[in-house]
Amino acid sequence: MHHPENDPSYLGLTVNKGVAQPPSINPYLNLRRKRQRKEYSVQEFVEGILSGNIALLSQAVTLVESSLPEHQEMAQAIIEQALPYSGNSIRVGITGVPGAGKSTSIDAFGMHLIGKGHKLAVLAIDPSSERTKGSILGDKTRMEKLSVEKNAFIRPSPSAGSLGGVARKTRETIVLCEAAGFDYIFVETVGVGQSETAVHSMVDFFLLIQLAGTGDELQGIKRGIMEMADGIVINKADGDNLEKARMAQTQLRNALHLFPLPESGWSPEVLTYSGYYALGIDQVWDMIHRYVSFVKENGYFDIRRNKQSKFWMYETINERLRNDFYKNAEIEKLMPQLEEDVLSARKSSFMAAKEALERYYSTR
Numbered sequence: 035m036h037h038p039e040n041d042p043s044y045l046g047l048t049v050n051k052g053v054a055q056p057p058s059i060n061p062y063l064n065l066r067r068k069r070q071r072k073e074y075s076v077q078e079f080v081e082g083i084l085s086g087n088i089a090l091l092s093q094a095v096t097l098v099e100s101s102l103p104e105h106q107e108m109a110q111a112i113i114e115q116a117l118p119y120s121g122n123s124i125r126v127g128i129t130g131v132p133g134a135g136k137s138t139s140i141d142a143f144g145m146h147l148i149g150k151g152h153k154l155a156v157l158a159i160d161p162s163s164e165r166t167k168g169s170i171l172g173d174k175t176r177m178e179k180l181s182v183e184k185n186a187f188i189r190p191s192p193s194a195g196s197l198g199g200v201a202r203k204t205r206e207t208i209v210l211c212e213a214a215g216f217d218y219i220f221v222e223t224v225g226v227g228q229s230e231t232a233v234h235s236m237v238d239f240f241l242l243i244q245l246a247g248t249g250d251e252l253q254g255i256k257r258g259i260m261e262m263a264d265g266i267v268i269n270k271a272d273g274d275n276l277e278k279a280r281m282a283q284t285q286l287r288n289a290l291h292l293f294p295l296p297e298s299g300w301s302p303e304v305l306t307y308s309g310y311y312a313l314g315i316d317q318v319w320d321m322i323h324r325y326v327s328f329v330k331e332n333g334y335f336d337i338r339r340n341k342q343s344k345f346w347m348y349e350t351i352n353e354r355l356r357n358d359f360y361k362n363a364e365i366e367k368l369m370p371q372l373e374e375d376v377l378s379a380r381k382s383s384f385m386a387a388k389e390a391l392e393r394y395y396s397t398r
């Protein structure tokens with residue numbers, strides 16, 4: 035059939051051949067993906083960390099957090115060599131209920147320190163992160179300014195295991211960060227549960243962030259958190275909230291007078307500030323530095339660190355013993371039966387425990 039398109043001289047709607055389109059997938063991508071991450075030796079890790087290499091520090095922390103025995107072995111060897119270079123930092127624990135402004139404040143505190151030429155590591159202890167699959171603490175996106183600072187190292191909470199296990203890993207990470215030249219270490223935790231006690235056991239100064247006007251200014255007292263605090267700071271002292279913050283300050287100061295003087299000899303102070311508007315940050319740091327000078331002078335700084343080292347030795351032994359025991363195949367089989375025996379009063383708790391322990395030792 036005749037059609038103008040079939041006429042070779044037709045200039046209307048013809049389809050040009052065009053150029054070949056590039057593939058939609060980058061052909062080099064595969065190559066890049068296949069390239070193996072270099073395996074470093076313990077020596078290379080240690081040298082890298084001591085020279086302040088953040089990539090190697092990060093990888094070493096990953097080894098610390100790993101539960102693979104070969105990673106653990108390597109991590110321990112790195113820590114052992116890093117240990118003589120650690121200890122030269124001010125370790126600050128920071129706690130507060132969700133919404134108290136921890137991340138906003140850490141951002142402001144951290145920028146203050148970095149502005150003075152310091153290097154800051156922000157770590158976190160959040161045992162709930164295993165359940166929620168993803169840590170809520172130490173998340174870089176929560177600290178906008180710090181997260182782009184090369185002198186800030188932000189690491190979310192180790193996620194696996196018991197509180198004791200998570201805390202031990204964070205404590206080991208402190209050693210590595212100090213060896214890498216970080217002279218301020220923050221350990222953040224959320225103001226619920228037992229994690230504060232764990233943080234308290236690894237820091238020089240424990241800072242409690244409180245809010246005014248929530249009607250729970252004194253809630254910390256009940257949970258024993260206030261006795262642990264070396265300083266209490268009331269955040270969001272800005273705008274309409276300023277007056278309320280000052281009232282809460284007075285209330286807290288009065289409440290603290292009822293406590294006996296802590297072993298440090300330092301009476302915890304109560305300050306107001308605004309993390310968001312960066313108001314009063316100097317005063318918070320002035321307090322922390324005065325504390326550090328005070329306890330270095332009276333010897334408590336070393337006493338506290340020595341106590342913590344001892345505590346972590348026993349804690350590590352306890353954790354290891356507990357794990358060995360409960361992960362023992364015989365014990366795993368036996369425990370449900372013993373539980374039943376105890377619940378149905380066939381055996382006393384003590385008899386059942388004795389039986390379990392005897393069985394455990396007989397398998398060793």
Ligand code: GDP
Pocket residue numbers: 130131132133134135136137138139269270271272307308309310311
């Ligand atoms: P976190 O859950 O303890 O880490 O608390 P965030 O830092 O995420 O802060 C919780 C909310 O309080 C956010 O909406 C912040 O913007 C706000 N916030 C934090 N600090 C201040 C402050 O100093 N003043 C005011 N007005 N708001 C603040």
